[in-house]
Amino acid sequence: MLQNRVTPQGDIIATAARGAWMGNRGQLHDSGKDILRPFKLKAWLICLLQFNGRKRQVMAPNRYTELFFLDEATAFAAGHRPCFECRRAAYSHFKTCWLQGNPQYGFSQQTPIQKIDEILHHERINSGQKVTYTAPANSLPNGTFILMDNQPCMVANNHARQWMPTGYGPATTLPAATVTVLTPQSTVNAFRAGYRPQMALPA
Numbered sequence: 001m002l003q004n005r006v007t008p009q010g011d012i013i014a015t016a017a018r019g020a021w022m023g024n025r026g027q028l029h030d031s032g033k034d035i036l037r038p039f040k041l042k043a044w045l046i047c048l049l050q051f052n053g054r055k056r057q058v059m060a061p062n063r064y065t066e067l068f069f070l071d072e073a074t075a076f077a078a079g080h081r082p083c084f085e086c087r088r089a090a091y092s093h094f095k096t097c098w099l100q101g102n103p104q105y106g107f108s109q110q111t112p113i114q115k116i117d118e119i120l121h122h123e124r125i126n127s128g129q130k131v132t133y134t135a136p137a138n139s140l141p142n143g144t145f146i147l148m149d150n151q152p153c154m155v156a157n158n159h160a161r162q163w164m165p166t167g168y169g170p171a172t173t174l175p176a177a178t179v180t181v182l183t184p185q186s187t188v189n190a191f192r193a194g195y196r197p198q199m200a201l202p203a
Helices: 072-078 088-101 113-124 185-192
Strands: 003-006 012-014 021-024 045-047 067-069 133-136 145-148 151-156 159-164 178-181
Touching: 003 072, 021 072, 045 072, 067 072, 072 145, 072 151, 088 113, 088 185, 113 185, 145 159
Parallel strands: 003 067
Antiparallel strands: 003 012, 021 045, 021 067, 133 178, 145 151, 145 178, 151 159
């Protein structure tokens, strides 16, 4: 079992559960397919599982490490954003919503995505530790991840659902007070501006 599944905290774990999206942070593994580092690039991507019929050997030598996510909301919580190549429409929509939601940076559509990646990088990890912040629970849009009883939970339809590698637990009441937020703050602002992350909610 390979260590290639990502949690909302951004950790890379081994689990038999499969993911709906692939991700990329650069080459993180060695020749034995062991994870050596949490990232190599500041561009953390969310990619399609299948694109243009390409076939890849997972964790091939000297290639980027294929990471996997339960859903898009989990990937965003970890600090990733849509890939330009395989998810062009989602990438463009996310960038537009990010710009609208974060006007304080003075960026425009002509701003290179690397500038946004720099901000996301500061918002997701610091000295190897997950960066978090606090906010009123009832102010957070769908798809945002928070901590409840030290467990990652996703905000969905004014409720919280505990994350597990295989899916989400039952809906519970959101706290009335402030909570610790896992999803990077500028990404949450992009959600508020109109980006709707895919969520693996039970039917």
